[in-house]
Amino acid sequence: MSDAARKDTPEQAEFRQYCRDWLQDNLPPEPPVRLPLSPLEIMTEPQLHYLQDWQKKAYDAGLVGCDYPVDCGGGGRNDCQRVANAEIAAVRTPFFPNVIGLGMAAPTVFFHAREDKKRELLPRLLSGEDIWCQGFSEPGAGSDLASVQTFAERKGDKWIINGHKVWTSLAHFAEWMILLLRTDKSHKYDGLSYFVVPIRSELGKSITVRPLIKITGETGFNEVIFDNLEVDDAYRLDEVGKGWQVAMTTLAHERGAGELVTPRSGGRGKSAGKESGSVFGSSALVDLAKTSFRNGKTAADDAVIRDRIMQEMIREEGFKQSSRRARVQGLQDHPMRIPLQNKLLMTEITQDVAELATEIEGAAGSLYLADPNAPAGGRWPMAYMNSFGMTIAAGANEVQRNILGERVLGLPKSK
Amino acid sequence: MAQPTNFGFGEEQVMLRDSARKFFQDSLPVDKLHALVAADPDPHRPLVTQWAPELWQQMVDLGWTMLAVPERVGGMDLGAVAVAALCEESGRAAFPSPLLATANVSYILAAANSTAADAALEAIAGGAAATYAGIDSRGSWEYADTDVEVRDGKLSGTAYYVQDAQKVSQFLVKARNGAAVELYWVAADATGIALEIDAIVDLTRDQARVCFDGVTAELVATDAGAALHQAMPALWTMVAADMVGAAEWQLQTTVEYARVRKQFDRELGFFQAVKHPLVNVMLEIDQTKSLVYNAACALDSEPEAAARTAHMAKASASDMAAYASSRSVQFHGGIGFTWECYIHLYFKRQMHNQMLWGDAAYHRAKLADLVIGPVAA
Numbered sequence: 001m002s003d004a005a006r007k008d009t010p011e012q013a014e015f016r017q018y019c020r021d022w023l024q025d026n027l028p029p030e031p032p033v034r035l036p037l038s039p040l041e042i043m044t045e046p047q048l049h050y051l052q053d054w055q056k057k058a059y060d061a062g063l064v065g066c067d068y069p070v071d072c073g074g075g076g077r078n079d080c081q082r083v084a085n086a087e088i089a090a091v092r093t094p095f096f097p098n099v100i101g102l103g104m105a106a107p108t109v110f111f112h113a114r115e116d117k118k119r120e121l122l123p124r125l126l127s128g129e130d131i132w133c134q135g136f137s138e139p140g141a142g143s144d145l146a147s148v149q150t151f152a153e154r155k156g157d158k159w160i161i162n163g164h165k166v167w168t169s170l171a172h173f174a175e176w177m178i179l180l181l182r183t184d185k186s187h188k189y190d191g192l193s194y195f196v197v198p199i200r201s202e203l204g205k206s207i208t209v210r211p212l213i214k215i216t217g218e219t220g221f222n223e224v225i226f227d228n229l230e231v232d233d234a235y236r237l238d239e240v241g242k243g244w245q246v247a248m249t250t251l252a253h254e255r256g257a258g259e260l261v262t263p264r265s266g267g268r269g270k271s272a273g274k275e276s277g278s279v280f281g282s283s284a285l286v287d288l289a290k291t292s293f294r295n296g297k298t299a300a301d302d303a304v305i306r307d308r309i310m311q312e313m314i315r316e317e318g319f320k321q322s323s324r325r326a327r328v329q330g331l332q333d334h335p336m337r338i339p340l341q342n343k344l345l346m347t348e349i350t351q352d353v354a355e356l357a358t359e360i361e362g363a364a365g366s367l368y369l370a371d372p373n374a375p376a377g378g379r380w381p382m383a384y385m386n387s388f389g390m391t392i393a394a395g396a397n398e399v400q401r402n403i404l405g406e407r408v409l410g411l412p413k414s415k
Numbered sequence: 416m417a418q419p420t421n422f423g424f425g426e427e428q429v430m431l432r433d434s435a436r437k438f439f440q441d442s443l444p445v446d447k448l449h450a451l452v453a454a455d456p457d458p459h460r461p462l463v464t465q466w467a468p469e470l471w472q473q474m475v476d477l478g479w480t481m482l483a484v485p486e487r488v489g490g491m492d493l494g495a496v497a498v499a500a501l502c503e504e505s506g507r508a509a510f511p512s513p514l515l516a517t518a519n520v521s522y523i524l525a526a527a528n529s530t531a532a533d534a535a536l537e538a539i540a541g542g543a544a545a546t547y548a549g550i551d552s553r554g555s556w557e558y559a560d561t562d563v564e565v566r567d568g569k570l571s572g573t574a575y576y577v578q579d580a581q582k583v584s585q586f587l588v589k590a591r592n593g594a595a596v597e598l599y600w601v602a603a604d605a606t607g608i609a610l611e612i613d614a615i616v617d618l619t620r621d622q623a624r625v626c627f628d629g630v631t632a633e634l635v636a637t638d639a640g641a642a643l644h645q646a647m648p649a650l651w652t653m654v655a656a657d658m659v660g661a662a663e664w665q666l667q668t669t670v671e672y673a674r675v676r677k678q679f680d681r682e683l684g685f686f687q688a689v690k691h692p693l694v695n696v697m698l699e700i701d702q703t704k705s706l707v708y709n710a711a712c713a714l715d716s717e718p719e720a721a722a723r724t725a726h727m728a729k730a731s732a733s734d735m736a737a738y739a740s741s742r743s744v745q746f747h748g749g750i751g752f753t754w755e756c757y758i759h760l761y762f763k764r765q766m767h768n769q770m771l772w773g774d775a776a777y778h779r780a781k782l783a784d785l786v787i788g789p790v791a792a
Contacts, residue, residue, distance in 0.1 A: 286786060286787050289787065290787070298791065300787050300788075300790075301790045301791050303780070303790070306779075306780070306783040306787060306790075307776065307779050307780070307783070309783070309787070310730070310779040310780075310782045310783050310786070311779065313727075313782075313786065314702075314706070314727045314730055314731050314779070314782075315702065317706060317709070317724075317727055318701075318702030318703070318705055318706050318727075318731060319702070321705035321706055321708070321709040322701055322702065322705040324420065324422070324705070324709075325422070325704070325705045325708060327420070327421075328420075328421045328422060328424055330424050330425070330426075330428065330429040330432070331422065331424055331704075331708060333663070337697070337701065338701060341698060341701065344698070345698065398687070398691070401687075401690065401691045401694045401695075402687070402690065402691075404694045404697065405684065405690040405691065405693060405694045406690075408697070409666075409670045409684075409690075409693060409694065409697065410670065410674065411670065411673060411674060411682075411684030411685070411689075411690050411693065412674065412681070412682045412684050412685040413685070414685055414686075414687055414690060
């Protein structure tokens, strides 16, 4: 019996057994198409439909939204989502496609929307029938999120919205968007308000969704342009001018620090373990170095390359051991010190490992995806370029360093 | 063997760590330490080691030198994680004592696994302080290298870079005997031993060349290489623990200064050119601390991983300490460049630690040999 199972309440214990039994009989069939690495990179309808079918099936069985009230389409259980997540993680499953809906929109709607709107929106969100996206970042508002300029002007019971959102993952499939915008230009934070707005039904009318091409040449996210979108006031979350506080609910859940546990799927079996237990791939560097040539010689015999591979391996092991240490009360200096380092370290180690891999490949590191001679199918140059998505998104690492300096070291706020 | 998830760091270890922290803080706070070891700034001052033998005696009485001695010969079994915690606290206080030196000898003797070595361990459990005299004139860390020879059953030659040689009563000496390399146990005041004191940067330690001229000594290991192969991961781990404690002091002291010192009408820590590097120092300390406790735990419960994990810990510690030290001086500004500012004590101890038993590049090279395999000829 696992540690978690031992501490179960009677309700959780019963539910755990139920999940286990259900999963045993109901794992989805092999996908008909190649799946992307994450839900944020779903590109095609067949990929989406396969994953939507899985979310719907798991929802109908009660494994998604367990802790939401029944009238919101939830399971009405107490603290059972983490149980379902653990059981799902223990088997091989595809992921849920509606990640932004489940992780960010659902708790925000639940805590801040009108009762009738919760009942209207949440069931189809939890089931995955409606895909959701998030309208936060703008061309002029990245790390400084509160400077958003998309504007809503009040016309009686309606709001007229104009503006431009960017880096909007899943917008090309989305029915709904959570939207942070401005209702007052004279106050930075208190001039913000928060809405949910329809996307798909307005496409080609007041909304334009255009794919943004990533540095790698692939698509994955979009820009969304609002041209006099009309939205009923009933879709406003919380009061006018309270948008920033509502956004904090969204961000807290995004970081896993919110009140509601996000339903998660994606078993450890399928894609993990490829790198023999190495999360960031530093052990793959060893194999790569043994088969790569630099200046005509085996990379694994180059003293500088060896040294640099060891540096990355040490960082990766350090990260792993810090995660372990974070659970040992007696070995901590500050409760948030290690947790707040996670995003920063994970993304920077991933980036540096990928960069080093392209160097290990020597001349062949110039070959990209379409080249049959590219080492590892051109994966490493792509991984390196893609890694900047992670060091920039969800609070650029410069912002993460401010947070660590201010909250953990107690240094004065930079801004 | 598998490691316990909590590194074997339970209540007893927490209590030991907390009482050690309090002991070092109360008995030798940094102002007193500075008065003790840094009274004379002259680089050409007389080579007299400054420390507090009465505090060392208290540490012995508290049983702390028994922690690295196996239980079967009178030691205390709290694990290597307990020794690491003690060394971390000693480093946090930049405490001058033969604590590391004696723990090092304990680990080598325990690995020597002979009756004579056990007798030597009993002497340590009984309060003797000791140091390992095993480095040659060229600063080699390799197990087979030594400038001490066994001639007619007696030791002759010189051991170099011997740590805290003036603070101990016993030496564990590596000596070549024909084709063999052996370990010998000898009293520091034995006839034929002369100390030539090194003038060193680190004010919290002493170091010497120990010269042997036909010295009678006790053979404790006929295969020094085997004992060292087993024991060295412990030495790397414990010096890395010392460095983690010292670096945490450097970080907190520099952060405190950055919170109060104002320039351009702002506290220094407001500026990201100061804030972000301090965060980076913290990241490196945390990485190293996690690797140190992983390595210490491996010594106790995963010996097959001891060398790999300890190479990682010491490589990480050496780079981390260099960075923590340089930022501590730089961010203290002009005052950080003076003798009166306490941070130089730690800067110098870290410089010494960085080198000791191999620097970062050395340990990464050894790690690469383990992980990648040797370079093709």
